[in-house]
Amino acid sequence: MLxxxxxxxxxxxxxxxxxxxxxxxxxxxxxxxxxxxxxxxSVSAAxxxxxxLAVEPLQRSTWxxxxxxYAAVGPVFKSSxxxxxxxxxxxxxxxxxxxxxxxxxxxxxxxxxxxxxxLELNAEFDLKLANIVGKDVLSDILLLDQGSxxxxxxxxxxxxxxxxxxxxxxxxYPNFSEVTLISEKDFSFDVKVGDDKVDGLVKGKGGFVSFxxxxxxxxxxxxxxxxxxxxxxxxFPAGLVVGMIDRVNKNDVETFQSAAIIPAFNANTGRQxxxxxxxxPLGVNTVAxxxxxxxxE
Amino acid sequence: xxxxEVIIVFVLGFLALAQVSFFSHFRLFVFLPEYINLVSAAxxxxxxxxxxxxxxxxxxAFWGGIFLNFYSQFFFGFWVICLxxxxxxxxxxxxxxxxxxSFW
Numbered sequence: 001m002l003x004x005x006x007x008x009x010x011x012x013x014x015x016x017x018x019x020x021x022x023x024x025x026x027x028x029x030x031x032x033x034x035x036x037x038x039x040x041x042s043v044s045a046a047x048x049x050x051x052x053l054a055v056e057p058l059q060r061s062t063w064x065x066x067x068x069x070y071a072a073v074g075p076v077f078k079s080s081x082x083x084x085x086x087x088x089x090x091x092x093x094x095x096x097x098x099x100x101x102x103x104x105x106x107x108x109x110x111x112x113x114x115x116x117x118x119l120e121l122n123a124e125f126d127l128k129l130a131n132i133v134g135k136d137v138l139s140d141i142l143l144l145d146q147g148s149x150x151x152x153x154x155x156x157x158x159x160x161x162x163x164x165x166x167x168x169x170x171x172x173y174p175n176f177s178e179v180t181l182i183s184e185k186d187f188s189f190d191v192k193v194g195d196d197k198v199d200g201l202v203k204g205k206g207g208f209v210s211f212x213x214x215x216x217x218x219x220x221x222x223x224x225x226x227x228x229x230x231x232x233x234x235x236f237p238a239g240l241v242v243g244m245i246d247r248v249n250k251n252d253v254e255t256f257q258s259a260a261i262i263p264a265f266n267a268n269t270g271r272q273x274x275x276x277x278x279x280x281p282l283g284v285n286t287v288a289x290x291x292x293x294x295x296x297e
Numbered sequence: 298x299x300x301x302e303v304i305i306v307f308v309l310g311f312l313a314l315a316q317v318s319f320f321s322h323f324r325l326f327v328f329l330p331e332y333i334n335l336v337s338a339a340x341x342x343x344x345x346x347x348x349x350x351x352x353x354x355x356x357x358a359f360w361g362g363i364f365l366n367f368y369s370q371f372f373f374g375f376w377v378i379c380l381x382x383x384x385x386x387x388x389x390x391x392x393x394x395x396x397x398x399s400f401w
Contacts, residue, residue, distance in 0.1 A: 005389070035374040044373050051367045059318045066319035074322075135321035137334060137368050137376075143317075268322045 049147070049173035052133070056145060060133045063271070070268045088224060125276040128152065132271055133176070140184040140206060142267065146275060147175040157236050157276045164264025165229060165240040166273050177275070181267060182242065183210040190232035191242055194225035202227065202242055208267050212245070213258045221248055227261055237276070302353060305343070306360045312336050313364035336361040340380050344387040358384045
């Protein structure tokens with residue numbers, strides 16, 4: 001009964017002016033066939049690539065304008081967080097000053113060791129600069145202006161200039177590619193947390209939010225601990241900075257503890273990223289620990 | 298397509314572009330589900346306020362859906378079907394149960 005009324009309404013609203021009688025059925029069948037044809041992967045990829053190409057200059061500049069505006073006015077809406085962030089940064093500066101001295105010594109020692117072992121100081125990654133031109137309507141997926149014509153392939157990690165992890169290339173068009181951010185729902189990968197290298201699993205929540213989960217409850221993780229990729233699973237090379245621990249959630253009921261992350265890459269202000277194309281050593285350690293093996297973990 | 302429909306198609310195209318680039322940085326409809334975006338909001342408004350016998354909302358739903366599909370992980374046609382169904386439901390409910398002034 002209800003469907004009949006809806007059908008009549010549809011006919012009155014849309015079909016009456018175009019299709020007499022049973023031609024409506026043929027029109028629906030035709031539309032279905034067109035939809036199936038468009039959804040053939042190569043056809044939809046070509047269509048999307050053509051559409052992105054047509055609007056890319058305008059889209060890139062509007063993305064950058066948005067990022068600029070967010071960088072300027074975004075903090076105003078987060079005034080409560082600024083104080084907390086300021087305090088955290090002060091603590092970090094004090095900690096980093098202490099670490100800097102130690103690192104200088106380690107650097108000298110490392111250089112000497114490299115020279116003695118005749119190690120090549122090759123770049124760890126072949127990096128391709130890409131501009132962000134857009135974001136998926138519902139998902140944490142960004143559109144980049146580098147595609148298969150620039151030798152971009154599915155699975156390549158995407159990072160920032162400070163080795164911050166952005167995500168992974170999941171779709172490639174001739175001139176564009178899509179990077180799935182680590183904050184995308186159901187995205188997960190292994191990480192290490194803090195100086196003690198506590199194992200954990202980063203999971204995406206959507207809306208540019210991700211968190212560390214499955215950290216054993218007896219292990220100590222603290223606010224401001226660095227979170228970096230472990231290289232396990234082969235999704236990302238080891239040693240890429242995922243972010244910093246924000247708040248630790250620990251309770252007696254749960255077997256594991258979890259923690260919110262302040263991501264190393266801010267999609268709201270980001271304009272350019274690097275795609276790690278070509279060679280990159282899966283499982284390489286970025287921090288040389290004197291007296292310890294530097295093998296893959 | 299008449300002049301009004303052509304204009305609405307251009308406006309929806311621009312809104313889709315703005316949604317996936319400029320407004321990606323800001324959550325416009327904080328308290329609403331994520332599928333409420335500039336394009337779908339525009340289609341809802343047209344469907345609610347246009348005259349019952351007009352078909353602008355259908356045209357807007359079709360083209361708005363196509364524009365959104367370009368920036369979606371769902372299959373091609375997903376947004377078209379969603380928006381057309383939404384317009385159908387809105388029109389049905391308005392015709393059956395609601396009487397509001399129309400501005401179109």
